[in-house]
Amino acid sequence: MKLAIFGATGATGRHLVELALQAGHDVRALTRSPQALPLRDPRLHVIAGSLDDEAALHSALSGADAVISVLGTRRGDASPVCTDGMRSILPAMQAAGVRRLVALSAYGASETHDATLFIRFVRKVIAAKMRDKDGMEALVRASGTDWTLVRPPALTNGKPGGAWRTGAALRPGWSARLARADLAAFMLREAERGDYVGAAPVVSI
Template identity: 30%
Template sequence: MKLCLLGGTGRVGRELAARALAAGHEINLLARDPQRIALAGENLHSYTGSACDPNALLSVMKGADTVLSALGTDGGSVLSESAPLIVSAMREAGIERIITIGTAGILNSRTEPGLLRYQSSESRRTLTRAAEEHHAFYRTLSDSGLAWTIVCPTYLPDGEYTGVYRAERDYLPADGVQISVPDTAEFAFRQIDSLQYVGARVGLAY
């Protein structure tokens, strides 16, 4: 399978790239600074550019079957700006499936129905800008008609791979506190071959 990977130089993105290469997939990876790509191989093709550049998105998506996005907020508005451009590029490239890494803040609140976690008393964060960026990305995908899945880990230390964790559709698993980067990447990678969570946010925690 040929994968398009956005945000592949970040913590989860690097894990996703490593798993995809180990599984024999071909990867088109878009990065603003290709020198930050920690992996190499004949199946890894790097493209220089921004996820907010329509031309760069079209180039990296050419021939891909699935889009993986581990884009972060990066202290700015890259998620809200890139979301409609990603959807447009996917349509032009004929790609239906996208799996992204979000945040537990955009899952449904258990204590305050009708609100997302970051909007409710469940959130311990005083600043909501990053969650608002992820929310904008979620809204765009939910209106896109694409086969999307947003993987929403709670507190995300680097940690170690365990392969043992809980996943719940649209909610954070009860009393979930954290999940490691490798376990998050594994779950996201497994969604490439699964339609179980199409059209859903998925809360992840131990």
């Protein structure tokens, strides 16, 4: 497959790029900081640019079979990175004729906003970040793409376990965690297989 990956220099994105290359996929990664992705592989094409750069977006998406977005804010940043990013990505996908989208969201977004007392507490603590996920999900659902929204619980930098539970109706508890490497593996598998097109699966250990 030819994959366009957004958010490739983040903690999850780096795992995703490595796994995609190991699986034999061609990867195009759009980033404002190419030096933050030091991998070298003939199937990796790092494109310098931002999400408001139409030429860079076209270069990333041209000929792509699927888009995987692992965009997210960095600690202390309350800007709506996911929503703003998707406002650029979705029209560019349409222009390039790319339909498949796998996007990182979070458990507690949209209709799961009051799933548990713990989630209601989390949404108060990181309100701006969760509103960003809500906004992104609304855009994706209305886009007409073959979308999947992936909703993990709290993420860790731990070693991958290689096993997870997943499902649109799964309700992870307050102690649920998922290694970023496992999240990346699930998102890549979903781009390859399409088990949850038009759904928002939770993935957790």
